[in-house]
Amino acid sequence: MTNPNPISRLEYPGSQGANAAPLISPRNYTFLQTYIYRESGIVLDDDKQYLFESRLRPIVIREGLASIDALCDLVATGRSPALATRVIDAMTTNETLFFRDTAIFEVMKTTVLPELIAAAGSRKLRIWSAASSTGQEAYSLAITLLEARIDPSRVEIIGTDLCEQVVERAATGKYVQFEVGRGMPILLLMKYFTKVGLDWQIKPEVRNMVHFQKLDLRGSFAALGKFDLVLCRNVLIYFDATTKEQIIASIAKTILPGGMLVLGCAETLISVDHKYERKVFGHSTFYAVR
Structure with missing residues (x-):
């Protein structure tokens, strides 16, 4: 039948x-x-x-x-x-999790962020989480800053993604148990989240540090302003060489003197024409604009 x-x-x-x-x-x-x-x-x-x-x-x-x-x-x-x-x-929409590549966040907490905040002087420290998906990376950054005892009023974090739906979801700061179970240490979960039914809600002190918006990395993002730190992790691998080089060059124009770029662990700037200087902290690689 x-x-x-x-x-x-x-x-x-x-x-x-x-x-x-x-x-x-x-x-x-x-x-x-x-x-x-x-x-x-x-x-x-x-x-x-x-x-x-x-x-x-x-x-x-x-x-x-x-x-x-x-x-x-x-x-x-x-x-x-x-x-x-x-x-x-x-x-x-790419897979994401809290504190992905924990070594990067540890280096940022102990070394990179304190140095950047000191160099910023009286102005706000500006951080961009490019391709932020549902927000785990951006909120991990906010928590790292709080754990480093950096005054949240001195920091602005921007999260962007091509997908409007995930941008809207990231802005809610609400996650299911499976999502917080991927990378979020239990002590930080209890400190910075509130249980709401079966879900976990980011507390206002964290959520208010981050702003999300839709953005295509292939277009102009000059309107975002300048940044001290840009995280563009695990996304360039999906672009062809020409587009990758274009994005890398455009990001360089947004980074302030002394600022840095972070790529995914599997990503490098080898074979790409760029204006970055490689800096290694422990096992973590950052790229400073020359």
Whole structure:
């Protein structure tokens, strides 16, 4: 008997054995790669079909569509901008957690932030968390500053992301148990969060230190002003060499004299034309503008 609900036939790759048909036709896979690159600058290689399928499947189900191919066909018509935005958001939201790469935060607490705040003098210390996703990095920075006993009134943290939905969620400062369980030490959780039902809410003293807004790193961000410290971690790896070099150069223009850039542990400026000087603190690497 024919299954009346085509959605129920959607399966993850491999669930029907090695000979299972892919959920995205080659034509639409190429369309998605091109579309995501055009709208976000992010390069998704030919081996990322599992990523498309796992992230777009919930949209297919929510919209009551028959397949991911049907979703692609609808996006291609241009008649549903809201749906197209959801596809972009789904494919450009990166995994994040609190205090990712703990050594970086320890060095910032003991060395980098005290030095930067001293150099700032009477003005505010300005920090930018680029590609901040749902806010864990930005709030980790705020907590690190508080733990370093730096007056929060002397600090401004900006978090930006391409995805409007995650920016809005980051601004709420509310996280589920699974999210705070990833990286947030229990003592800091009890000190800086309040339990609200099954969720955890960042306390106002932390949340008020951070402001979030939507931003495309490929565009101009001169309006953000100048910064003492910029964190652009685990995002440049998704761009092609030309876009990466453009972003690195643009960020350099926002960094104040004596300020620094932090990249992800797997990211380097090797083979990129840049104006940074590499500085190593313990096992952590920072980049100062020359």
